[in-house]
Amino acid sequence: MLQSFWAIGLVLLLVGCDFPRDSNGALSRIRREGVLRAGYCERPPWVENTNGNPEGIEPQLIERFASRLGARVEWTAGTESSLIEALRVGQIEVLIGGFLSDTAWASRAAISHAYKEAKVVVSFPTADSVRALTDLEGAVVAYRPARPDFAALITSREARPEARNDWRGQIAVAYEFELSEDVHRSRPLKTEKHVILVTSGENGLLYALDHFLMRPGQLAGANKS
Structure with missing residues (x-):
């Protein structure tokens, strides 16, 4: 009887969980509104600022990722510190800039799978x-x-x-x-x-990004010069 109650409780727990879950529903909002808000700081060749527009390896990755979500990218340029704060408060959902897996910003952002x-x-x-x-x-x-x-x-x-x-x-x-x-x-x-930063707590978005980055051939055709 005790095992039966335990099994029922486990089923209810699993049904009630929507894992991975976003703390503020970023992934749902992106899909609903069709806009992924991304920040970038220049760090060639990963991100290059050309006439006010981001180009290079990582902007191309984010553009492709947004397309898979049925969204366009709304870009914001800035310094690392200002964009980290924008990421923390949810003004942007992702941040690129040639960041490494041992980034000093790890305590203030979620970190993607190392894609390169x-x-x-x-x-x-x-x-x-x-x-x-x-x-x-x-x-x-x-x-x-x-x-x-x-x-x-x-x-x-x-x-x-x-x-x-x-x-x-x-x-x-x-x-x-x-x-x-x-x-x-x-x-x-x-x-x-190399990694991409995501707003902390947005686990669904991070999971979707990791799934995208781990797909074979995502770097194919990226600008590497």
Whole structure:
């Protein structure tokens, strides 16, 4: 008899649960209104601001995700701190900006599945310029101006960072997938796991996003240059 009551209680519990559930109904609202509110901060090549419009790998992913929900994307640009606050209070539902799985904002946002592992490398323009990492001391190493984190990485190797928009053809720090076929003229520095941030408590939306990101081929055709 006790087992019967336990079984009935379990069934009622399962029926009453709608898991995963959004705390504020974000996923239902997006589907109902046809609008996904997304924030972005520039961090090439993941997000690039072109004439006030987000372009790059992650904006394309979010556009595709919104399309699967039957929605369009309403974009908001800003700084990380301002957009994190907008995400926290529900003014936007998702936030992109080349965020990593170990982001310092983890306490203020939900984090998606790591959809991409990207190798950061130091590349050399010619075979004659190839050096071991231990030989970078004092060398001038280029990086994109919009990537101050790469400058810090270069400095940590006791090399001299130089911001350059035309970094190709120089000794430079970049992502391996940004290089030409001459990947053998590069040396690994680190591997990053890239994620997208979602408003905390919006579990249904996070589940839908993770399901989308884990589908094979989602990065196919994304702008990687």
